Amino acid sequence: MALAGCKSTDKSAADHLRVNLGTEPPSLDWSIATDHVSFNVIANLMVGLTEFDKDLKPAPVIAKSWELSDGGQKIVFKLRDDVLWSDGKKVRAQDFEYSWKRLLDPKTASQYAYILFDIVNAADYAQGKLKDPAKVGVKAADDQTLVVTLTHPASYFLAITTFEVTYPQRQDIIEKHGNSWTQPANIVTNGPFTLASWKQQNEIELRANGKYFRGKPAMDKVTMYMVNEKTTALTMYEQGNLDFADESHSIPTLDKPRLAKLPEYKLVPQLRGEYYGFAVDRKPFDNPKLRRAFSLAIDREIFPKILQGGKTPATSWIPPGMLAHNPKIGLAYNPEAARKLLAEAGYPDGKGLPPIVLGYNTQEDHKLVAEAIQAMWQKTLNVVVKIENQEWKVYLKKLQTDPFVVHRAGWGADYPDPDNFMKLFTANSGNNHGRWKNPQYDKLLDQAASEADSAKRTELYDQAQKLLTETDAVIAPLFWKAEATLLSPKFTGLEYNSMARMDLRNVKPAGK
Amino acid sequence: MLHLLLKRCLHGLLVLWVVATLTFLLLRIAPGGPFDSERKLPPEVIANLEAKYHLDEPLWRQYLRYLGGVAHGDLGPSYKYLDRGVTEIIAETLPTSLVLGSLAMLFAVLVALPAGLLAAYFRNSLIDRCCMSVAALGISLPNFVLGALLIWGVALQLGWLQIGRWDDWSSVILPTITLAAAPTAFLAALLRSTLIETMGEDFVRTARAKGLKEIWVIAKHALLHSLIPVLTVMGPLAAALLTGSFVVEYVFAIPGMGRFFITAVTDRDYPLIMGVTLVYTTLLVGANLIVDLLYGLVDPRIIRVE
Numbered sequence: 015m016a017l018a019g020c021k022s023t024d025k026s027a028a029d030h031l032r033v034n035l036g037t038e039p040p041s042l043d044w045s046i047a048t049d050h051v052s053f054n055v056i057a058n059l060m061v062g063l064t065e066f067d068k069d070l071k072p073a074p075v076i077a078k079s080w081e082l083s084d085g086g087q088k089i090v091f092k093l094r095d096d097v098l099w100s101d102g103k104k105v106r107a108q109d110f111e112y113s114w115k116r117l118l119d120p121k122t123a124s125q126y127a128y129i130l131f132d133i134v135n136a137a138d139y140a141q142g143k144l145k146d147p148a149k150v151g152v153k154a155a156d157d158q159t160l161v162v163t164l165t166h167p168a169s170y171f172l173a174i175t176t177f178e179v180t181y182p183q184r185q186d187i188i189e190k191h192g193n194s195w196t197q198p199a200n201i202v203t204n205g206p207f208t209l210a211s212w213k214q215q216n217e218i219e220l221r222a223n224g225k226y227f228r229g230k231p232a233m234d235k236v237t238m239y240m241v242n243e244k245t246t247a248l249t250m251y252e253q254g255n256l257d258f259a260d261e262s263h264s265i266p267t268l269d270k271p272r273l274a275k276l277p278e279y280k281l282v283p284q285l286r287g288e289y290y291g292f293a294v295d296r297k298p299f300d301n302p303k304l305r306r307a308f309s310l311a312i313d314r315e316i317f318p319k320i321l322q323g324g325k326t327p328a329t330s331w332i333p334p335g336m337l338a339h340n341p342k343i344g345l346a347y348n349p350e351a352a353r354k355l356l357a358e359a360g361y362p363d364g365k366g367l368p369p370i371v372l373g374y375n376t377q378e379d380h381k382l383v384a385e386a387i388q389a390m391w392q393k394t395l396n397v398v399v400k401i402e403n404q405e406w407k408v409y410l411k412k413l414q415t416d417p418f419v420v421h422r423a424g425w426g427a428d429y430p431d432p433d434n435f436m437k438l439f440t441a442n443s444g445n446n447h448g449r450w451k452n453p454q455y456d457k458l459l460d461q462a463a464s465e466a467d468s469a470k471r472t473e474l475y476d477q478a479q480k481l482l483t484e485t486d487a488v489i490a491p492l493f494w495k496a497e498a499t500l501l502s503p504k505f506t507g508l509e510y511n512s513m514a515r516m517d518l519r520n521v522k523p524a525g526k
Numbered sequence: 527m528l529h530l531l532l533k534r535c536l537h538g539l540l541v542l543w544v545v546a547t548l549t550f551l552l553l554r555i556a557p558g559g560p561f562d563s564e565r566k567l568p569p570e571v572i573a574n575l576e577a578k579y580h581l582d583e584p585l586w587r588q589y590l591r592y593l594g595g596v597a598h599g600d601l602g603p604s605y606k607y608l609d610r611g612v613t614e615i616i617a618e619t620l621p622t623s624l625v626l627g628s629l630a631m632l633f634a635v636l637v638a639l640p641a642g643l644l645a646a647y648f649r650n651s652l653i654d655r656c657c658m659s660v661a662a663l664g665i666s667l668p669n670f671v672l673g674a675l676l677i678w679g680v681a682l683q684l685g686w687l688q689i690g691r692w693d694d695w696s697s698v699i700l701p702t703i704t705l706a707a708a709p710t711a712f713l714a715a716l717l718r719s720t721l722i723e724t725m726g727e728d729f730v731r732t733a734r735a736k737g738l739k740e741i742w743v744i745a746k747h748a749l750l751h752s753l754i755p756v757l758t759v760m761g762p763l764a765a766a767l768l769t770g771s772f773v774v775e776y777v778f779a780i781p782g783m784g785r786f787f788i789t790a791v792t793d794r795d796y797p798l799i800m801g802v803t804l805v806y807t808t809l810l811v812g813a814n815l816i817v818d819l820l821y822g823l824v825d826p827r828i829i830r831v832e
Contacts, residue, residue: 041608048563123578125561128568141570196609214610214618216692216781241690241779245674249682250690407558407794414566424564444566 028523029234031505032256033516034247036263038215038240042196044178045117048125050262050426050514053178055218055238057515059203062181063091063110063160064172070285070335070430070512072172076105076182076204077160086167086466091160091175098225099184099202107154109182115139115147116188117179126179129428132171134163167464169471170431177429206231206519215240220518232507232522257505261324261498262514267379270322270498278500281324285333285427285512286495287435290372290387291448293419294488298367299448302486303359308420309345309483309490310352311394312387317493320382325493330479331435333494335512337468338432338475344483344491349394356395364396372401373418375409380422383492413447421447427513432475433463439482439489450488455481534818538811545807546596546800550589553796560605560794579605592800601804602797606790612801616783620805622692623770623782629698630706630767638710642717647744649722657714664711673704673777690779701778705771709763713756720752727751753824761817765810769802 039052044060047053063077077091097105117124118140131137134151138144151163164171174180184202191200198209206228207220220236239256241247247264250256259265265273273279292299292308299305314327326334329344353363361367372388374380381403388399404412413421425445427434436459437443441451455478462474482488501508507520561567561575576582580591595602601612645657680700681689687696724730725748733743770784783802790798
């Protein structure tokens with residue numbers, strides 16, 4: 015859509031920021047929210063024990079310090095005593111204990127309950143086998159001390175405490191208001207903003223929280239629109255009726271080359287990867303040589319071109335910015351080596367190989383990638399590749415029951431630790447769609463989880479990534495994502511992080 | 527008349543029950559569930575979710591539970607929008623769709639009636655050709671294309687109107703035109719063809735022969751008679767417009783109910799799909815009932831025959 019001649023209908027104020035959520039947040043209850051739209055609102059209403067810093071390491075927020083003991087199985091968090099809820103009450107360790115146990119409570123039916131299963135008795139409590147929540151290994155020793163006992167040393171556990179689902183909650187508020195405790199009239203929060211209004215399918219309004227312990231934000235008012243259609247949202251931005259646009263909700267792929275020329279255009283690398291998985295329990299992909307041949311035949315450099323930029327070609331799995339990211343691992347494009355391996359696998363020049371079905375969920379970007387890879391495999395390996403797309407929920411069912419021999423999948427980090435990415439492919443993982451089982455891989459991950467030393471952890475993850483993407487070649491990583499963003503030149507300080515969260519607390523009018 | 531009303535209401539309830547039952551069963555057949563996501567959940571978490579929403583119960587019990595809820599005005603919890611019930615979601619979004627749909631209906635009637643009348647009266651003239659060319663365009667142009675064109679031209683290039691909000695009069699104009707375009711064109715074309723047919727009837731010729739003024743011939747005899755087919759299509763049209771349009775609400779970011787006809791299905795939000803389907807069916811039954819009553823005004827013989 016052409017920008018030339020665009021007329022502005024801008025009605026904004028200097029301390030009023032307008033962003034687009036894209037859709038209605040399914041829930042503002044951080045025990046049951048599962049999606050990044052909800053988390054983008056919650057992250058501006060609340061703070062937790064920690065947040066991750068620019069190096070993606072957990073940094074103190076409400077927890078001013080923590081101590082590990084018992085070989086890393088016990089963590090004692092010391093809390094600040096100056097953090098207030100929006101109704102003026104102090105945030106206490108009991109609020110964390112209540113929130114974590116509520117997350118695990120079978121009655122809450124939280125989809126993220128499993129994130130705390132490393133805590134003693136947490137899994138049993140969530141399964142209903144244990145009825146007494148007092149036996150779960152999280153306890154407020156006093157108002158400022160939270161003690162967490164783990165079933166095993168988990169070096170990634172601190173990273174979990176950056177995740178919104180672990181934020182504290184007020185028992186009195188939830189018990190008083192029931193399911194409607196997240197409505198603006200009822201909710202109390204402790205972050206930079208408060209929830210002023212929530213108009214369904216329309217907009218959410220936040221107001222600066224004068225009781226925020228780091229000081230009131232410069233933006234007095236934030237309006238979060240729910241505009242589904244990217245073209246409409248971009249038009250609003252170009253008319254001056256929206257101040258921040260991100261690729262997920264407000265920037266159509268085809269507009270990216272044009273927008274890239276704007277000074278406010280930024281690409282923010284994301285902790286999100288895409289891959290093609292192979293069904294290793296079915297012929298012909300039960301042969302690792304064949305899998306390696308298919309991975310070697312993918313020229314990943316083409317993806318940034320066909321997807322209009324913002325993609326980093328990937329041969330390994332752990333994304334850039336995360337501990338143990340190693341771009342040297344994996345099988346880079348090598349058509350000669352691919353053809354050689356194909357012959358060694360018993361299919362010289364593709365002879366004898368049945369047609370390969372490549373499945374993906376219906377989406378324009380996925381289609382472009384599938385068509386490109388179909389062409390590459392046909393050209394390099396001389397194989398017939400059929401591509402098949404399905405609606406998202408149908409595709410998910412297919413992945414869980416009878417996955418395509420080659421299937422598209424992706425993953426975005428819940429918390430910034432390689433454990434979150436690598437655990438997808440353990441033998442008992444529900445996300446291991448290719449049904450690969452390698453005890454050596456599982457053992458390496460267990461060792462890495464228990465290891466406190468970053469260098470040693472990196473070494474262990476290197477070995478695991480080599481198994482995953484080279485030796486066994488269970489997956490062919492394709493690319494890591496970067497998010498295109500536009501922030502109106504009228505503002506500065508909006509931080510869009512690598513987990514697709516908009517941090518609005520430091521936004522200021524430009525020049526102030 | 528009262529007998530007819532009662533009979534129609536009972537028919538309406540039967541239709542609602544059949545639609546609810548069929549929708550309930552069809553939803554369970556569709557592959558994929560409400561809690562399937564990119565992150566495969568552990569079995570214990572899935573068990574908790576199924577228990578919370580009674581999805582672990584036998585199908586017949588879920589069905590009876592649902593019907594019992596509907597009878598008490600409770601359409602159940604949404605599986606997608608977890609902080610609200612379906613009744614609350616519909617109560618908050620339906621009014622917007624009703625306003626937009628009513629405006630589109632009004633636009634359609636106010637434009638289609640004179641256009642159809644003029645086109646029929648000045649048959650094969652320049653006026654007729656202009657009206658019918660515009661009507662053909664309105665029918666054949668999908669509303670997502672028309673919406674995008676209006677945004678590009680009126681909002682982006684000319685900057686006359688804002689888009690993407692539903693907060694003042696200027697945000698109402700483009701979606702109303704987009705939503706009304708096809709019905710307006712259809713009604714105008716329908717009215718023209720029935721009027722042309724009617725104006726060749728004996729009773730119209732008789733009226734003219736009696737020396738009635740042309741305006742009375744058209745208004746009292748020809749037009750009134752030609753309204754019956756128009757009224758027949760107005761029932762379903764009203765239900766479709768008043769419950770909202772996915773495309774128009776999506777393109778113009780209007781906080782209405784229409785979007786749920788698509789998104790609730792892709793989310794497998796069973797109670798929300800059931801809820802919007804029941805609202806649509808109720809409006810359809812209600813609109814058809816009103817049309818039946820209007821038949822009585824236009825031509826009382828129709829009611830007498832019934």
